[in-house]
Amino acid sequence: MGASKETEIAPYPRRLPVVFPASIAQTLANETPGGQTQG
Incomplete structure (x- = not known):
């Protein structure tokens, strides 16, 4: 359960x-x- 935080802080595609x-x-x-x- 860590993508939740990334998605919240990374509205853009977490590609970079x-x-x-x-x-x-x-x-x-x-x-x-x-x-x-x-x-």
């Missing part, structure tokens, strides 16, 4: 357990206007 945070960081940097990615 460790890649989720990394993807978010890159997406934010990319979406940021004149962020650190574009400089």
Whole structure:
């Protein structure tokens, strides 16, 4: 009985357990206007 907690905290498809945070960081940097990615 552990999926209950994951489903509650993970509304998105739990397909990226460790890649989720990394993807978010890159997406934010990319979406940021004149962020650190574009400089």
